[in-house]
Each structure stands twice: as C-alpha cells, then as structure tokens.
Amino acid sequence: MDDKKVLFRIRDLKKYFPLKKRNPFQRETYNVRANENINLDIYEGETLGIVGESGCGKSTLGRTILQLYKPTSGTVEYFGDPANSHKPVPLHQLSVDQLRKYRRDMQLIFQDPYSSLNPRMTVGQILTEGLKAHNMLDKDPKKNQEYILSVMEQCGLAPYFIHRYPHQFSGGQRQRIGIARSVALNPKFIVADEPVSALDVSIQSQIINLLLDLKRDHGLTYMFISHDLSVIKYISDRVGVMYLGVVVELAVTEDLYAFPLHPYTEALLSAIPTTDADHKREIRTLEGDIPSPINPPSGCKFHTRCKYATEICKEVEPELVELRPQHFVACHHPLVDRKHALF
C-alpha cells in the first residue's frame, strides 16, 4: 500500500453539533457528537466505503471532510493540488472563499435525488452553473454545449433532456443528473452520500455501474457512504465501519468481510440475508438500541451492546490499531483469538 498516494489525510477529526439550551439557566451546552477522533487516510484512486447504522455519523464525516460543515477540531489535509506541488493543503484552515477554489476537485452526490436539484433550473442550467463558478466555460457557447452533452451522454442522459426541469424525471434519472453535475467539474474526489439508497434495486445497480465506469474513465476517488453492506462490498476497495461517530474497523474489503475483527462488524455481517441453505450460520443479533450520541457511553462506545464486553471496555477507549496488515480495529477484545465460526 506504500506505493499508493494519499489524497486526504484526516487526523483527530471531531464534529459536534451544539444543542439548543433548554432554558437560559442551563450551564453547559450539550453536543451531538457526530464524529469523534476520526483518523483516516484516503488514497488516490480508491473507493473507500463507509458503513454503519443510521445516525452513526457517516454523512457528517463526508460533509466535514468536504468542509461543508466546519470541523469542531482536527485536521483535514488535501494532497491533490498540483499548483501546490501536491503538498498538503490544510482545508480545515481555509476560509469559505479560499475553499471555493478546491470545491471543483471535491464533489458531493446526495442521497435524495428529489431535494438536491433546484426545481427552478433546467438540467442544462444545473450542469453549467458549476462550470461558470469555476471559470471553466469556453468563450464559444457551442463548445460548452458540446461539453455538457458529452458529460450527459457519459451519465446516460439523452441530449434532449438538457432543457427539461428536474421534476420531469424519475428518481434514477435525477440521480444521474446529480452525478453528471458533479462529474462535469472534472473533480478528483467524490463523496457519494448514500447515492442509491433512495432508488429501486433495479436502478441501484445501474447507478453503481455508472459510478464505476466514471471512476475508470476519469480516475476518480470515491468515498462511498451506505448502510447497505452488499452494495459496499461490491463497490469498495476498502471499508470503514462506523459506530456512534467512531471508526471501529477499517480494512481491505475482502479481508473485512472474511475476517471481521470487531464484534460490531461481526454482528452487521451476520445480518446480511443469505440464500445458502447448506451452511447454516448463526445470526448474532444486537440487543438494545444505539445509545444517544449526546451522551455516549464511556470507554468503548459499543460496550453497552457487546457480548464480549468486560470492565476495561467501560473505562478505556480502545485505539484504532493495525492488527493484521492494512486491517485496523478499535477493540479491546478483537475476534482474532476466537475461531471464525461465522463463515
């Protein structure tokens, strides 16, 4: 993995959302701790899958990396600026105006294709606006039109769609518009925030294949956020598992799915339905609900639901350590010393 170039280096990233004070006499403000101490490297050309339950901070992580949310603390460094000879650019320190230059390189695809497109703009306007903002438009309007049409074609949109409004399209087509919009800027990095979870299963595969094609043609790097383990397995090179704002396990996809080290990952994987009747496997259901991110459990955040939990889990927060090559886990009792009864 040393030959791979790092594109983003994220260190100790925290994002808290302060809650409103319930009354003026309340002394401390409570925070929703959406992300805590995230350490992550994103390599150029990979697809990093992020998986976890609803509310575990996946989307927040994506948006905080893009600086759409200002991080509470921690650093996000970007290595993809050729003008800066690929030296790290500290995105977290830039002002909104300075960031605008880098927005072109890092784009976002939204989960909801219905609300993420401005209903008052035609497809052509939606696609051109970003180009205009980054002075990517040619003086010759014909060339611009050609470029837009070529992007639309790559994303599977017919040329005559250009003058239509978003409400005239189906969910899958709208998602294609959203993808075309981000690809038109020729970015290096795209955060795909659950891009397929609002779509029918038949359309999901089309969109995923489109994303893979675009990645191959444009040399993109993806951060693919999803709660769907099978989608993540199909598209990702590496997978990070999140629980309550923390990355609990991070590994190459095959490795993670074959040898999960964290009890939470194990429970998630065992919940994937299977059609294999010969090898019956135990389903390890998780007891209880996900604890509140306002007042998370001490120590290991998973200890309230973990059947292997001991005293140490309640007190000491486990570090993310590399237990196997390129396989990181944050657990006091990783599953290495147990037999892999699961698969």
Place this chain on the structure above:
Amino acid sequence: MLKYVFKRILYMIFVFSVMSILLFILYNGIQGDPARAEIEPMKMKLEPAQYEQLYRETRARMGLDDPLVTRYTRWLGKTIRLDFGQSIRYQRPVIDVVKPPLQFTIKINIFAVIIGLAITIPLGIFTAVKKNSIFDKSVQVFTIIGYSIPVFITALLFMYFFAVRWRLLPLNGMETPNFKGTAAELRADQIRHLILPLIVMTVTSLASITRYVRAAMMEALSMDYIKTARAKGLKEKAVIFSHAWRNALLPVITLIIGWIMSIFSGAFIIESMFNLNGMGKLYIDSLYAKDFNVVLAVQLFYVLIALIGNLLVDLSYGVVDPRVRVNE
C-alpha cells in the same frame, strides 16, 4: 397559454354575472324607495292627490314596477356602459363620485407597496440567512409586536408623536384648509399630508410580510439543493439569491399580489382616522347614507378586482415556477 387566459376570462365573466345577479337582488330587497326619496322634498308643496300622482309617475319613469328580470337586464346594460346611475347623497353620477377616492387610494397604496416591499424583502432574506442571530431575534420581536398591535393604536401613536408632540407633520386631512400659495406649494402641502398615513400603512404591513418572506426563505435554505449549490463552489450571494430566493418567491408572490389587490379596496380605518377621501371611507359612508347606487358600483368593482387578482396569481405561478404549466 392564450387559450388558458381565454378560458379563464370566460370563467370570470360567468362568475361576474352570477355575482351581479346576487348583488342586484340583494340591494333591491333592501328597504327604501328611490322614487319616494326623490320627490320627498316636494311633499309639503303639493296636494296629497297631486303628490300621489307624481309619485306614480316617478315610479313609472324609474321603471320600479317592472318585473325583476326586466329591471336587471336594464341595469346590467347601463352598468356595462359604465353608467351606474345617480348618487342620492351627492346628486351626481356615481362614476364621478367614485373617481377621486379611487385615484387617491391607488396613489397612496402604490407608494405603500413599493416602500413596504423595499423594506420587507431584504429584511426577510437577511433574517433568514442570519437565522438566530441577535439581529434576527430582535426583528422577530418587533414583527410580533407589530403584528399584534391593531392599526388604530399604531395610527394614534404616530399621530400623537409626529403631529401633536413634535408638530412635524399635519394631523389629518388631505390638505390645509383655505391654503393660499402657488400650485407647487399646494402640491407640497398635499404631499406633507400624505406622509403620516403612508408611514402607518407601511408599518402595519411590515410585520406579516417580513415574517412570511423569512419563513419561505428558511425553508428554501434548508433544502439539499442549497448544499448542492455550495458544494459546486458557488459564491454565497449566488446561493442565496439565485437558488434560495427564486424558490422562496412562489409562496411570497401569492401574498404580494393579494396585497397589491388590496390597494384598490382602501383601508377604512386609516382613511377614517386621517380623514382621507379614499375608497374604504367612501364605501362605508355610502352604506350609512343608504346611497346604494354608489355601494353597488363599488362592490362590483371589488368583485372585478378579486377576479383579476386571482388570474394574475395563477399566471405569475406559471412565470415563476416551471413546474406549473398554466396552459392545461
């Protein structure tokens, strides 16, 4: 589009005729005899028999004994030619009675609307963008206060401070009585008389529209496409005005057109308090004086305004929102 407008106009004609029938029947059912009202002054001078004779002649001349349908068609025919009959109170044609207050009401309200929009729209947008800031919160407090205080209290307060206490502006009326001076001085005097009612009109409309614009803007700003626009790397100005404001415009436009339509109906309370000769005052005064020809004309005018207003709202939807296709 043309076909749609044509269809809507047909529909408007239908509604207007139904309304005219209803109003005509209603005002004919009201007690009072226009023939007797006309010859009343001569009652003392004539013998009872002569009086009776004259009364019958007058009734026949006015066509009061014809069947209702005949009377209605005759009235409608005149009305379409803008002949609304005589005003009993002023002994002049209705159209001449209505004209000056209508002109005055339109003039003062156009100013009120322009000033109002120039304040409320930027204020609403700004408070939505700076949501929960101290500025926003104080504006919220003021709009709630403005919303809750009745017009006549606001008017009295302004009159007390500006006209009585500080003597900056005239208290009421359209111009200084027996004003002597050149035409330009008279003009300036009239404008000075307009300032105070104009301020009160604007202030009372500020609160609701500011809140409305703020709410519409906040909803638009919370949408995902605003994040899309920011992620594209657009300038914040472009995000706010070309993305959020264009989407917030639709609910606001309904309100604004409704407001502009109210230009014509006038504001009775303000007109009465400042003793202005506007539409609202004319309407109520004519009702009290049982001057039904004037009332009927004013009422028909209101019906017409309401119908045109609705058509304008629907057409403007089509202009502002591409999702609304008005030709269907």
